[in-house]
Amino acid sequence: MTVTIVGSQLGDEGKGALVDLWGGGADVVARYQGGDNAGHTVVEDGDEYKLSLVPSGAVRDKIGVLGNGCVINLKTLFSEIDDLRERGLTPDVRVARRAHVIMPYHRVLDGIEEDAKSDSDLEAGTTGRGIGPTYEDKVGRRGVRVGDLLDPSVLRDRLEYVVPQKRALAENIFGVDTSEAFDVESLFSEYRQLGKRLTEEDMTVNAGEFLNEHLNHDSTILFEGAQGTSIDIDHGIYPYVTSSNPTAGGAATGTGISPTVIGQGEVVGIIKAYLSRVGTGPLPTELTGTDEALADHIREKGGEFGTVTGRPRRIGWLDIPMLRHATRSNGFTGLVINHIDVLAGLDEVCVGHSYDLNGEEQFTIPATTERWAECEPNLRSFDPWDSVAWSDVATEGYEAIPANAQQYLEYLTNELDTPIYAIGVGPDRAETIELVNPFDIDA
Ligand code: GDP
Ligand code: IMO
Numbered sequence: 001m002t003v004t005i006v007g008s009q010l011g012d013e014g015k016g017a018l019v020d021l022w023g024g025g026a027d028v029v030a031r032y033q034g035g036d037n038a039g040h041t042v043v044e045d046g047d048e049y050k051l052s053l054v055p056s057g058a059v060r061d062k063i064g065v066l067g068n069g070c071v072i073n074l075k076t077l078f079s080e081i082d083d084l085r086e087r088g089l090t091p092d093v094r095v096a097r098r099a100h101v102i103m104p105y106h107r108v109l110d111g112i113e114e115d116a117k118s119d120s121d122l123e124a125g126t127t128g129r130g131i132g133p134t135y136e137d138k139v140g141r142r143g144v145r146v147g148d149l150l151d152p153s154v155l156r157d158r159l160e161y162v163v164p165q166k167r168a169l170a171e172n173i174f175g176v177d178t179s180e181a182f183d184v185e186s187l188f189s190e191y192r193q194l195g196k197r198l199t200e201e202d203m204t205v206n207a208g209e210f211l212n213e214h215l216n217h218d219s220t221i222l223f224e225g226a227q228g229t230s231i232d233i234d235h236g237i238y239p240y241v242t243s244s245n246p247t248a249g250g251a252a253t254g255t256g257i258s259p260t261v262i263g264q265g266e267v268v269g270i271i272k273a274y275l276s277r278v279g280t281g282p283l284p285t286e287l288t289g290t291d292e293a294l295a296d297h298i299r300e301k302g303g304e305f306g307t308v309t310g311r312p313r314r315i316g317w318l319d320i321p322m323l324r325h326a327t328r329s330n331g332f333t334g335l336v337i338n339h340i341d342v343l344a345g346l347d348e349v350c351v352g353h354s355y356d357l358n359g360e361e362q363f364t365i366p367a368t369t370e371r372w373a374e375c376e377p378n379l380r381s382f383d384p385w386d387s388v389a390w391s392d393v394a395t396e397g398y399e400a401i402p403a404n405a406q407q408y409l410e411y412l413t414n415e416l417d418t419p420i421y422a423i424g425v426g427p428d429r430a431e432t433i434e435l436v437n438p439f440d441i442d443a
């Protein structure tokens with residue numbers, strides 16, 4: 001049995017909180033894409049954990065796997081593991097030998113390319129973690145994989161081929177001076193050491209084999225998506241996207257578990273009750289101009305500052321065409337609606353129900369971002385709900401949710417024709433109202 005958790009919007013929908021909640025019922029929690037561009041927050045009895053690579057199941061003592069579809073900055077990974085150990089946890093993290101390694105030159109090149117694009121409005125506002133350049137090298141068949149770090153001669157061969165190319169790119173194309181991030185010898189000695197630590201801690205696995213073994217022994221797997229559908233490299237708002245597939249298909253290619261197995265399980269879409277966005281690009285329902293004060297209020301109340309970079313997030317009303325697109329491309333079997341507490345106490349709550357594009361009503365996102373930028377949202381207004389004692393509501397259950405918020409939830413489940421499995425009314429594990437636990441659903 002598998003449950004796949006997918007971001008429905010632009011990332012930061014509260015995936016970590018749900019992975020933590022349902023991770024209690026899983027044996028293994030596996031990431032299938034992305035790297036330390038992710039920032040997933042887990043709050044347990046007021047203790048907050050911000051995780052960028054260690055799967056969020058670590059807080060529940062589950063085996064965490066970083067699948068072959070991930071890109072891995074080993075320095076981030078080890079420092080996160082060390083920090084968690086200092087806080088008294090014992091994270092058990094396994095890393096796919098097929099996963100690609102983010103090298104220091106990838107991070108430098110990420111920054112260089114964003115700078116180069118900044119004059120032309122093409123910059124994605126990346127997290128600067130080297131994600132795009134690492135996936136480029138994977139697809140270009142010149143990447144360094146985790147398994148390569150375990151074999152000195154393979155590692156040396158890989159570096160001797162790729163590093164001079166990267167140095168030439170930085171120096172000759174972008175005119176930037178390079179440092180030891182582009183030096184074969186220093187990279188070799190540093191990454192051999194990291195490889196040795198992986199071996200000493202017995203952390204590397206053949207992910208597909210490891211995970212399938214678990215399934216054969218009736219274990220349950222929770223797949224933890226990072227980012228979100230609208231920043232998917234294929235299904236998102238290209239080029240303002242990340243470089244991987246957060247959508248549900250990525251769980252198969254990014255772990256080695258067959259799509260037929262994943263399709264027999266549950267695929268749950270995580271939705272924030274409004275929009276927030278750390279990167280660049282159009283955003284039809286964004287609250288700007290005369291609505292700026294409202295955006296400031298929601299940003300402060302929702303703590304909408306990037307987990308990874310601390311950047312203030314842009315704020316908008318919920319975008320229903322975006323959610324129709326996400327529901328279709330992921331095949332959601334259930335939904336989670338988070339942050340309804342943040343919308344409490346407003347004068348009115350709106351959603352972008354559809355778009356107007358050159359006089360025609362559109363119900364889903366156009367395939368090109370230029371057309372998306374031309375879309376004007378047709379807003380639908382909902383009666384507001386008051387702030388209440390949300391932790392009491394969480395204890396009492398759905399019926400205790402203010403009636404107007406219930407109407408908002410019912411509109412969503414009807415529009416997306418998908419049942420709601422849980423509702424987030426605060427960041428803590430205890431502040432999620434669970435209606436259905438996907439692990440309790442028989443395939
Ligand atoms: P992720 O990247 O999807 O895991 O989400 P982040 O952790 O980056 O951002 C979500 C933020 O909202 C975190 O600070 C969570 O603790 C918090 N959060 C999650 N669910 C809720 C909710 O229902 N209400 C409120 N107020 N905060 C929530
Ligand atoms: P989680 O898992 C929100 C955004 C960046 C940028 C674009 C490309 O916490 O939801 P990248 O560094 O990936 O090349 O940046 O994607 N982005 C995210 N936005 N949440 C995330 O992760 C994100 N990961 C990347 O802001 O616009």
Ligand code: MG
Binds near residue numbers: 011012013039
């Ligand atoms: Mg996040």
